[in-house]
Structure formats: structure tokens, C-alpha cells
Amino acid sequence: MENTRYTISAYSENSIGLLHRISGIFVKRHINIESLNVSKSEIEHVSKFTIVVYTTEDWVRKIVQQIEKQIEVIKAYYHTDEETIFQETALFKIKSGLLFDEPQIQNAIKKSNSKIVTVNREFFVLAKTAKRSEIDAMHDLLEPFGIMQFVRSGRIAVTKESMPISELLEEFHLATN
Amino acid sequence: MNTETVKKEKINTSKSIRISGAEAIIHCLLAEGVDLIYGYPGGAIMPVYDELYKFQDKLTHILTRHEQGATHAAQGYARVSGRVGVAMATSGPGATNLVTGLADAQIDSTPIVCITGQVPRHLLGSDAFQETDIVGISTPVTKWNYQITKASEIPEIFAKAFYIAKSGRPGPVLVDITKNAQFDKLDFTYEKCTGVRSYKPVPQPNAEAISKAADVINSAKKPYIVWGQGVILGKAEEELKSFIEKTGIPAAWTIMGESALPTDHPLNVGMVGMHGNYGPNVLTNECDVLLAIGMRFDDRVTGKLDTYAKQAKVIHFEIDPAEVGKNVKPDIALLGDCRETLSSLLPLVNENSHHTWKSEFDKKYEEEYAAVIKNDLHPTKEGLTMGEVVEQINKASGNDAVVVTDVGQHQMIACRYAKFKNSKSNITSGGLGTMGFALPAAIGAKQGAPHRQVVSIIGDGGYQMTIQELGVIFQHQIAVKIVVLNNDFLGMVRQWQQLFFDKRYASTVMVNPDFVKIAEGYHLKANRVTERKDLASAVQEMMEFAGPYFLEVKVEKEDNVFPMIPSGASVSDIRLK
Numbered sequence: 001m002e003n004t005r006y007t008i009s010a011y012s013e014n015s016i017g018l019l020h021r022i023s024g025i026f027v028k029r030h031i032n033i034e035s036l037n038v039s040k041s042e043i044e045h046v047s048k049f050t051i052v053v054y055t056t057e058d059w060v061r062k063i064v065q066q067i068e069k070q071i072e073v074i075k076a077y078y079h080t081d082e083e084t085i086f087q088e089t090a091l092f093k094i095k096s097g098l099l100f101d102e103p104q105i106q107n108a109i110k111k112s113n114s115k116i117v118t119v120n121r122e123f124f125v126l127a128k129t130a131k132r133s134e135i136d137a138m139h140d141l142l143e144p145f146g147i148m149q150f151v152r153s154g155r156i157a158v159t160k161e162s163m164p165i166s167e168l169l170e171e172f173h174l175a176t177n
Numbered sequence: 178m179n180t181e182t183v184k185k186e187k188i189n190t191s192k193s194i195r196i197s198g199a200e201a202i203i204h205c206l207l208a209e210g211v212d213l214i215y216g217y218p219g220g221a222i223m224p225v226y227d228e229l230y231k232f233q234d235k236l237t238h239i240l241t242r243h244e245q246g247a248t249h250a251a252q253g254y255a256r257v258s259g260r261v262g263v264a265m266a267t268s269g270p271g272a273t274n275l276v277t278g279l280a281d282a283q284i285d286s287t288p289i290v291c292i293t294g295q296v297p298r299h300l301l302g303s304d305a306f307q308e309t310d311i312v313g314i315s316t317p318v319t320k321w322n323y324q325i326t327k328a329s330e331i332p333e334i335f336a337k338a339f340y341i342a343k344s345g346r347p348g349p350v351l352v353d354i355t356k357n358a359q360f361d362k363l364d365f366t367y368e369k370c371t372g373v374r375s376y377k378p379v380p381q382p383n384a385e386a387i388s389k390a391a392d393v394i395n396s397a398k399k400p401y402i403v404w405g406q407g408v409i410l411g412k413a414e415e416e417l418k419s420f421i422e423k424t425g426i427p428a429a430w431t432i433m434g435e436s437a438l439p440t441d442h443p444l445n446v447g448m449v450g451m452h453g454n455y456g457p458n459v460l461t462n463e464c465d466v467l468l469a470i471g472m473r474f475d476d477r478v479t480g481k482l483d484t485y486a487k488q489a490k491v492i493h494f495e496i497d498p499a500e501v502g503k504n505v506k507p508d509i510a511l512l513g514d515c516r517e518t519l520s521s522l523l524p525l526v527n528e529n530s531h532h533t534w535k536s537e538f539d540k541k542y543e544e545e546y547a548a549v550i551k552n553d554l555h556p557t558k559e560g561l562t563m564g565e566v567v568e569q570i571n572k573a574s575g576n577d578a579v580v581v582t583d584v585g586q587h588q589m590i591a592c593r594y595a596k597f598k599n600s601k602s603n604i605t606s607g608g609l610g611t612m613g614f615a616l617p618a619a620i621g622a623k624q625g626a627p628h629r630q631v632v633s634i635i636g637d638g639g640y641q642m643t644i645q646e647l648g649v650i651f652q653h654q655i656a657v658k659i660v661v662l663n664n665d666f667l668g669m670v671r672q673w674q675q676l677f678f679d680k681r682y683a684s685t686v687m688v689n690p691d692f693v694k695i696a697e698g699y700h701l702k703a704n705r706v707t708e709r710k711d712l713a714s715a716v717q718e719m720m721e722f723a724g725p726y727f728l729e730v731k732v733e734k735e736d737n738v739f740p741m742i743p744s745g746a747s748v749s750d751i752r753l754k
Binding site: 013020069071072 | 181182184312313316317320321322323324341372373374375376497498499501502503
């Protein structure tokens with residue numbers, strides 16, 4: 001089976017130690033996490049893990065089964081790039097002088113749909129939210145001029161299909177009463 | 178939306194009492210029906226021990242001689258009784274010594290709750306004396322774990338711990354409690370946990386899949402059942418028996434499932450796996466439908482996966498969705514509690530018998546008997562075999578002892594030849610293969626089933642890994658029978674060295690002490706057998722003795738366990754010699 005990029009989405013309770021439990025699932029199988037993002041979700045008090053892996057479908061299915069098996073995980077899914085809408089954000093810190101001396105940088109900023117977050121006498125910060133390839137292209141463009149600092153976030157993604165978590169939680173509460 | 182994450186059931190309607198966290202822990206244990214725990218005290222758990230002293234009429238604490246012993250004793254207790262075993266230790270080394278038992282309980286799905294003391298909240302992360310991150314360390318080997326840092330958390334977390342340990346596919350839970358939370362006061366009331374919203378212990382059975390499975394079973398010509406511990410954990414022994422008897426399907430077991438069906442049941446065809454029976458292994462690759470009930474296709478069962486039951490339609494009865502398709506992709510997955518699934522399936526399957534197919538198992542048994550079993554059980558050579566010792570134990574116990582084994586050659590021989598009438602009678606370390614398991618597990622087994630005869634069969638290697646637990650057996654006069662099958666070797670590793678490493682016996686020769694003297698040092702009745710003529714009477718004497726008894730049997734030094742599926746080979750390539 002071929003390796004593909006998959007985005008895993010896991011809805012969970014917000015508890016200390018769950019990140020360790022989930023990362024351990026990858027460690028045990030010697031599988032690298034390409035990127036990881038944890039944030040709140042659309043449901044109050046429910047967290048969402050967004051994990052990107054590059055592996056076979058067989059492995060990602062087994063990993064998702066193991067993630068879902070963890071007591072504090074409500075539900076986990078995996079999707080291909082085609083099944084999701086996803087973005088990453090990058091920050092570039094660049095010397096302010098370059099903004100005036102290098103017209104190419106000005107053009108790049110205009111064309112790239114990126115945003116100047118802050119400017120001061122020493123440096124300015126450029127933010128770009130896009131797909132990985134576009135961020136990489138931007139990076140390659142700016143690199144010859146000198147990037148003082150660069151950072152890129154993990155992927156965040158929403159899926160085209162629905163992930164009916166509220167219904168699952170509702171089911172639990174109905175069963176209670 | 179309702180944001181409650183756990184369901185609770187009030188069991189004590191009286192209003193709350195103001196007590197310390199340490200005392201609350203005792204009340205939690207009592208509320209969960211615990212009357213026996215295993216453990217070892219130390220600085221960070223002393224407030225709880227102080228309360229144990231006050232509650233000793235209600236809650237017995239057994240001081241094992243090492244924390245590992247406490248976990249295995251709790252496991253032995255859980256496995257024979259079906260209840261949750263409890264072990265307790267202090268922080269740091271006390272806690273890390275629990276890890277082997279947790280890993281063993283995790284891989285063998287044994288419900289235990291381990292309680293560890295921890296340094297006070299304000300010292301967490303300061304590398305304080307005996308501080309260790311036991312929650313971090315135990316995460317991969319627990320079903321769930323939690324660190325309590327406030328006394329007020331105790332009732333809810335303990336309720337959750339017991340619920341999680343025993344529900345669904347059981348497993349170990351560790352609760353770490355900082356010392357301040359043991360000292361601090363709380364307003365205590367206890368409510369049992371009956372549900373956790375992010376956790377579905379038993380998946381809903383699928384009626385469509387069940388009816389599809391019935392069709393496949395009804396049209397099968399050579400159906401074959403392999404069952405595992407899921408049958409015992411799911412209390413589905415009767416359902417399995419009815420199902421087998423109605424359908425006439427030959428059934429084999431993994432070592433974790435042994436004893437769920439009596440050994441002498443006509444459709445019980447024996448053991449699968451690396452040292453299992455010949456027919457059950459070879460015929461796995463000849464059946465047309467394989468019903469895997471409460472088992473997880475461990476590599477020691479399947480051998481080479483690419484050649485495992487490829488010709489068969491596989492129906493997997495499984496409570497844990499993560500096991501479905503993990504090793505073997507089933508044609509039909511019957512998710513759910515196998516007791517429920519088997520009951521729903523029973524009315525849909527036809528009464529049948531598979532005489533011709535069953536007779537193939539009988540034929541293979543004849544071959545195995547001539548090549549292996551005859552020499553194991555009725556040897557003509559001078560040296561004693563492990564098999565004949567097990568056979569004597571069968572005779573002396575009327576095939577009705579709880580047999581607790583360690584890991585290695587003696588374990589495989591005991592699983593192959595021990596005979597059982599009742600479920601929950603074969604206690605062994607299956608998945609993890611933990612040497613040192615048997616002696617403390619036998620203590621737990623005897624305390625969990627005090628009216629049953631408990632015989633622990635151990636090799637000379639594993640025995641010395643937890644030999645200090647003789648202290649517990651002596652102190653509490655726990656009437657276990659300890660049989661050490663001594664070949665002065667780490668026999669299983671030696672066997673592999675002989676077969677696969679040109680007899681280079683690297684570090685497998687054991688230079689052993691006088692085991693009888695050691696047992697006598699603990700004031701235990703002890704005996705040694707070196708000749709066949711003394712074996713039957715020695716075993717008889719041991720079994721008739723009222724208290725604990727130690728018996729060393731000097732067996733042939735370089736015997737091998739056969740049949741054997743060499744590592745990485747197919748079940749069809751099992752060797753008889």
C-alpha cells in the first residue's frame with residue numbers, strides 16, 4: 001500500500017496527559033507525526049486534535065482505532081487532503097531595511113496575499129495563511145534576502161463531510177435519563 | 178447542552194462526612210466491595226496506610242515483599258474471581274516497580290486498580306525525594322490513569338477508576354495521589370460511576386452482521402472455532418458451550434481462553450499457537466470458516482500472518498473495535514460482548530454435526546500422540562519429564578485445580594497437559610510473558626478462590642524472580658502448592674539456542690541454590706523428587722497437605738517442547754520434532 005498524507009481529527013475531553021497518550025500511539029508504532037494542533041472545537045469543553053501523518057491507509061486506520069480507544073477520546077476520524085479544507089500559517093521576521101531596498105519583496109508581499117502584522121525600525125513580520133506548497137514558495141522567495149526568523153503552524157482542517165459529535169454526546173445524556 | 182462527562186449512581190444516601198483524603202480512599206475501596214489489597218508502604222503513601230491500620234477489620238492488606246508481587250497477586254485475584262484486584266505502593270521506586278504488572282495486566286486485559294502515593298502538590302516537578310512521573314511512565318501500559326492533587330477529587334476519580342478497569346475490555350488503571358490530597362479534608366459522599374461520555378465500553382451488536390454470520394456458518398463444510406479469554410471475561414462459557422454443541426463445530430483455545438470449556442468436552446480439540454496441538458494449528462489452514470471468539474490473533478497464535486487461514490472466511494467476535502482488522506482482516510466482524518452475540522446467533526444457526534471434519538482433528542491427534550504426547554506423559558527414558566508431573570497433578574486434583582504458571586517450557590507443557598473442569602482455572606502470563614508472575618499470582622488466586630486447590634507450576638528461572646513472596650505465603654499460611662520444575666536451565670531460551678543458535682548456550686545455564694532449604698527457611702513444608710518412583714506419592718502428599726507446600730521436581734535437563742511453530746513460520750509448518 002502506498003503512503004499518503006492523512007489528516008486525523010480527534011474530539012476529546014480536555015484532560016492533562018491525553019496528549020502523551022495519543023503521541024504514545026505513534027511512538028509505539030515508530031510513525032512520525034508531521035504536524036499536530038490542539039484547540040477548542042465547535043463544542044463547548046470539547047478539544048480537537050488535528051494530526052497529520054504520511055503513511056498507508058491500513059496504518060492510519062489502525063492508529064485512529066487506537067486513538068478512539070483512549071477513554072477520553074470521544075471520536076476520531078481520518079481524511080485525505082481531497083476530503084478536507086486545510087490551511088497552515090507561517091510567520092516571517094525580516095529586516096525592515098529590506099522593505100525599502102528590495103522592490104522584489106514589496107512585489108512578493110503584494111502578490112502573495114500575505115499580511116504585514118507589525119513593522120518597526122528593525123524588522124517587520126509577515127504572516128501568510130495558505131497551503132504548505134504556497135508557504136514553501138514564499139519561503140524560497142524570501143530566503144535569499146535573509147529571514148531573521150521563520151515559524152509555521154501545524155495544519156488545521158475542517159472536513160467536507162460532517163462529524164456529528166454533538167449527536168454522540170446527546171446520545172450519552174439521553175441514555176442517562 | 179448538558180456538559181456532565183460521567184454518569185453516577187448514588188449508593189450512600191446519608192449526607193456527606195468531613196474526613197481526610199486518606200480516609201476517603203478507604204471508604205471508596207469499601208464502597209467498591211474491596212476487602213483485600215496488596216501493597217507496600219513508603220513515605221508518600223503513609224497517610225493511607227495509617228487509615229488502613231484503623232480499618233483493618235474491614236480491609237485486609239497483604240504486605241508483598243516487592244511491589245511487582247503486589248500487582249501480580251492482584252492479577253491472580255482478579256483472574257480467578259472476576260473482581261477488580263487492587264495494589265498499592267508509594268511514590269518513586271514503589272511506583273516504578275508496579276510497571277511490569279501493569280503492562281502484564283494491560284496486554285492480558287486484567288482488571289486491576291493500582292494506587293500510588295506521590296510527593297505533595299507543591300513539590301511536583303522539583304525532583305523531590307522519591308518523585309517520579311508515574312502517570313507519564315504508566316501511560317502506555319494502563320487503560321486509564323490519573324493524578325489526584327486535591328482531596329475533593331478522590332470519590333469521583335476512584336469511582337471512575339473501578340468502572341473503567343472492569344467495564345468493556347477490562348484493564349489496569351493507575352491512580353496517583355499527592356500526599357497533600359491524602360492529608361487534606363473533604364466532604365465525602367460516594368456515587369458509583371455508571372458511564373463516561375467519551376468512553377463506550379461495549380459496542381452495539383449489529384443484527385445484520387449476526388444474520389450474515391449465521392448464513393455463513395450454516396453453509397460451512399469445515400467450520401472451526403478458536404476462542405480466547407474474551408469468553409471468560411464476557412462470562413460466555415455457557416453460551417459458547419451451547420453454540421458449539423448445537424452447531425457441532427470443533428473448537429480450540431488460546432492459552433488465555435483455556436478452561437472456558439472443560440478439557441474433556443468432545444468438541445474441545447485443544448490448543449492453538451506456537452506450542453499448541455498439531456491438528457488445531459494445521460487445520461487452521463484447511464477450515465472454510467474460522468470463528469474467532471474473544472481472541473486477538475496474537476503472533477504466537479497465528480505464526481506467519483500472510484499464510485494464516487487465507488482460505489477461510491473469518492468471523493471475528495470482538496468487544497474492542499481496535500482489535501478488528503489489527504492483525505487479521507475479518508470477513509464479518511461481530512462487535513459486542515460475545516455473551517450477547519453468541520446468544521443472538523444461537524437461534525439462527527442450524528443443528529449440525531461435522532463428523533468427517535472433526536475426525537481430521539482426531540487423526541492429527543493420533544499423529545501428535547505417537548510423536549510427542551506419549552513420550553511426554555508416559556516416558557520410557559530415565560529422566561523425569563515436565564508432562565508427567567502435570568499429569569500427576571491432574572490425577573491428584575481430579576482435573577479440578579487452579580493452575581498458575583509462569584513463563585517458559587513448563588508453562589507450555591502445563592497449558593498443553595493440564596486438565597480442567599471449571600472456567601477461570603488457568604492463570605498464566607500470556608501476552609507479556611512475564612517471568613516471575615506465577616508465585617505472587619498464585620497467592621492472589623488462592624485468596625480469590627479460597628475453596629479451590631491452587632497449584633503453581635514454575636520453572637527454576639522464573640521462580641527466582643519473585644521468590645521473596647514465599648514470605649507472604651509463610652506469614653499468611655496461604656495454602657498454595659508450589660511445584661518447581663527444575664532443569665537447571667532457562668529451558669525455553671536453551672531450546673531456541675539448541676534449535677536456532679547451534680547449541681551456543683549463552684547465559685542459560687542456571688546455577689541453582691537448594692530450593693528445599695530456601696522453602697524450609699520460610700518454615701514451609703518442602704520436598705524434592707528426583708526419581709519417577711517417588712513422583713506420584715509426592716504429588717499426592719502435597720495435594721493432601723492442608724497448608725502451603727513446596728515441591729521441587731528435578732526434570733530432564735535438555736528436553737524440548739514440541740510441537741513447535743518456528744518463529745515466523747506458518748501454522749501449517751508446525752514441527753513435531
